[in-house]
Amino acid sequence: MDSAEENEMLKILFQYQHGFIISKIMFTACELGVFDLLLESGDTLSSAAIAERLGTCHLGMERLLEACVGLKLLRMERKDNEGLYGNTDLSNLCLAKSSPKSQYCYMKLQSEQLYPNLQYLADAVREGNAQIQSMYVTPSKDIFEAMYSSEEGVQSFSNAMDTAWSIYGQEMMSAFDLSCFPAVCDLGGGSGALAKEYISLYPNATVTIFDLPKVVKRAKKQFVTSEECQISFQEGDFLKDSIPEADLYILARIFHDWDDDTCMQLLTKVHKACKPGGGLLLVELTLDEDRSGPLEAHIRSIMMLLFNNGRERTFSEYNALLSAGGFKEIQFKKKSFYSAILGRK
Ligand SMILES: C[S@@+](CC[C@H](N)C(=O)[O-])C[C@H]1O[C@@H](n2cnc3c(N)ncnc32)[C@H](O)[C@@H]1O
Numbered sequence: 001m002d003s004a005e006e007n008e009m010l011k012i013l014f015q016y017q018h019g020f021i022i023s024k025i026m027f028t029a030c031e032l033g034v035f036d037l038l039l040e041s042g043d044t045l046s047s048a049a050i051a052e053r054l055g056t057c058h059l060g061m062e063r064l065l066e067a068c069v070g071l072k073l074l075r076m077e078r079k080d081n082e083g084l085y086g087n088t089d090l091s092n093l094c095l096a097k098s099s100p101k102s103q104y105c106y107m108k109l110q111s112e113q114l115y116p117n118l119q120y121l122a123d124a125v126r127e128g129n130a131q132i133q134s135m136y137v138t139p140s141k142d143i144f145e146a147m148y149s150s151e152e153g154v155q156s157f158s159n160a161m162d163t164a165w166s167i168y169g170q171e172m173m174s175a176f177d178l179s180c181f182p183a184v185c186d187l188g189g190g191s192g193a194l195a196k197e198y199i200s201l202y203p204n205a206t207v208t209i210f211d212l213p214k215v216v217k218r219a220k221k222q223f224v225t226s227e228e229c230q231i232s233f234q235e236g237d238f239l240k241d242s243i244p245e246a247d248l249y250i251l252a253r254i255f256h257d258w259d260d261d262t263c264m265q266l267l268t269k270v271h272k273a274c275k276p277g278g279g280l281l282l283v284e285l286t287l288d289e290d291r292s293g294p295l296e297a298h299i300r301s302i303m304m305l306l307f308n309n310g311r312e313r314t315f316s317e318y319n320a321l322l323s324a325g326g327f328k329e330i331q332f333k334k335k336s337f338y339s340a341i342l343g344r345k
Contacts, residue, residue, distance in 0.1 A: 020115070020118075022071060023107075023110070023111070023115070024111070024115070025064065025067045025068065025071065026068075026071065026073060026095070026107065027107050027108070027110075027111040028064060029064055029065075029068050029073065029074075029095075030095055030097075030104055030107055030108075031108075031111075032054055032056060032061075032064075033054055034050065034054065034064070034065070034068070034074075035073075035087055035091045035092075035095040035096040035099070036096045036097055036098065037050060037053055037054060038050075038074075038085065038086055038087045038091070038096075039087055039091075039092055039096040039098065039099065040098075043086070044077060044084035044085055044086040045084065045085060045086075046082050046083065046084055046085070047061055047062040047065050047083060047085065050065065050085065065083075065085050068085075069085070072088055072090070073088060073090065073091050073095065074086065074087060074088060074091065075087075075088050100166070101163075101166045101167050102163065102166070103163050104163075105156065105159035105160045105162070105163050106160040106163040106164070108156065108160070109156050109157060109159075109160035110160075112156070113147075113156075114303060117131070117135045117306065117307075118306070120134050120135065120306065121302070121306055124305050124306045125305075128305075129305075129309060130143070130305065130306060130307055130308050130309045131306060131307075132146050132307065132308075136149070142308055143257075143307045143308040144212060144308075148212065148214045148215070151214075151218075154214045154215060154218050155218060158190050158191045158215060158218060158219065159191075161190045161191070161193070161253070162190065162191055162193040164253075164338075165193035165194050165197060166193070167337075168335070168336070168337055168338055169193060169194055169196075169197035170197055170200075170201070171335050171336060171338075172194070172197075172252070172283050172335060172338055172340055173194065173197045173198050173201050174201055175333045175335055175340035175342075176281070176331065176333065176340060176342045178198075178201075178202060178205075178248060178281070179202055180247075180277075181202075181205065181246075181247040181248035181278065181279065182204060182205050182206065182247055183205070183206055183208075183245075183246045183247045183248075183275070184198060184205055184206065184207045184208070184246055184247065184248045184249075184250060185207070185208045185209075185210055185243065185244050185246035185248070185249050185250070185273075186198075186207055186208070186209045186210065186249075186250045186252070187210050187238050187243065187249055187250065187251050187254060187266075187270070188210070188211055188238065188251065188252075188253075188254045189207075189209035189210060189211055189250065189252075190209070190211060190215060190219065191215070191218070191219040191222060192207075192209050192219055192223065192231055192233075194250065194252055194283075195207040195209055195231050196231070198250070199230050199231060203230075205230070206230050206231070206232070207230065207231050207232075208231075208232050208233070208234055208244045208246065209231065209232070209233050209234070210233075210234045210235075210236055210238060210243055210244060211233075211235070211236075212235070212236075212237060213235040213236075216233045216234070216235040217235070219233060220233055238266060238269070239262065239265060239266065242269075242273070243269060243270070243273050244273070245273050245274075245275060246273070246274065246275065246278065247274075247275050247277070247278040247279070248278060248279050248280070248281060249270045249273075249274060249278075249279075249280045249281070250280075250281045250283070251266075251270075251280065251281070251282050251283070252282075252283035252284075253283065253284060253285075254266070254282075255282060255284060255310075255313070255318070255321070256284055256285070256300065256301075256304055256310050256311065256312050256313070257304065257308050257310040258308070258309070258310050259309050259310065259311075260321065263321055264321065264324065264325060267280075267321060267322065267324075267325030267326075267327075268325060268326075270325070271325050271326045271327065271345060274345045275345075276345065277344075277345065278344075278345050279327075279342055279343055279344045279345060280322070280327060280342070280343050280345075281340060281341070281342050282318060282322075282340070282341040282342075282343075283338050283339070283340055283341075284312070284313070284318065284338065284339055284341070285297045285300055285312055285337065285338055285339070286312070286313065286314060286315050286318070286332075286334065286339040287301070287312050287313060287314045288314065289314050289315065289316060291314065296337070297312045298312075300312050315332045315334075315339065315341065318330075318332075318341050319332070319341075322341070322343040326345070327343030327344060327345065328343065328344050328345075329343065329344045330342070330343045330344075331343075
């Protein structure tokens with residue numbers, strides 16, 4: 001290996017070992033409102049003006065803004081020997097709270113929940129088990145009971161989940177023609193971001209969102225009346241209680257939270273409740289068949305191990321689960337980030 005190759009290799013190492021600092025720089029700029037201010041102002045601003053309007057020290061703000069330029073989260077132009085900062089297309093689209101595809105709530109959750117709890121990753125790997133008992137003082141049966149012990153926990157998780165569907169919701173709900181399924185149940189449907197996408201594509205359908213009582217109570221408060229007639233809510237525990245009868249069950253990012261036995265338990269229940277001719281749609285981040293990638297799926301799989309003994313799976317693994325649960329004619333579509341898997345009763 002020549003020294004140029006060695007340098008390239010070391011650059012990768014540098015990136016990886018500082019990955020968590022990059023995340024924190026990005027979230028700190030979000031948290032302090034840098035991207036919001038620049039989006040609202042619609043113009044470039046000096047570091048002194050940004051610091052003053054956000055109530056921070058100039059020196060610290062300047063350092064943060066320069067780092068964001070290095071990460072291509074901000075752009076900087078020089079005018080009269082002064083640096084003027086503005087959002088990039090990415091920060092305008094995704095990083096301000098009011099951005100059309102804002103990822104702020106997801107990043108907030110990652111920064112506040114995932115980041116400190118990564119200290120338990122080595123234990124999770126050693127034991128092959130989630131580490132909820134180390135993360136939370138009160139003993140909980142699963143991560144949802146632990147997270148939902150406060151109203152703030154319900155809110156921050158639900159808001160974080162919705163962010164994905166402002167980007168990928170349409171793509172996932174149109175991966176297959178689902179117009180033959182008039183009555184839909186979104187199991188673990190959270191606050192209904194995906195249900196709204198479904199209704200916008202299939203206006204004659206109705207969707208029942210089934211989720212834990214605390215999630216449903218909060219989601220109901222947020223719903224606007226125009227959606228009320230087609231979207232309804234039912235509180236319950238999908239592992240213990242009976243679930244509504246439907247033509248189609250949507251399970252988006254549900255199976256990845258659970259081990260195979262729990263997924264089978266849920267599948268059996270869905271198969272029994274599903275109307276004749278009905279089906280089930282999984283939306284998940286799938287691993288390649290040879291498990292070499294994508295990196296996003298490996299990262300999420302690590303998170304699932306740490307928090308709930310879940311994991312990301314390949315299509316073959318989902319296919320085996322669905323077949324064992326009695327589903328047939330299983331189809332798979334990999335989209336830009338998530339995959340859709342449709343099975344028939
Ligand atoms: C990873 S989130 C996915 C939410 C939504 N499907 C989405 O993709 O945005 C998992 C969802 O399952 C719900 N959930 C977890 N355990 C549940 C249970 N036992 N019964 C009903 N819902 C449950 C959670 O409240 C949460 O809304």
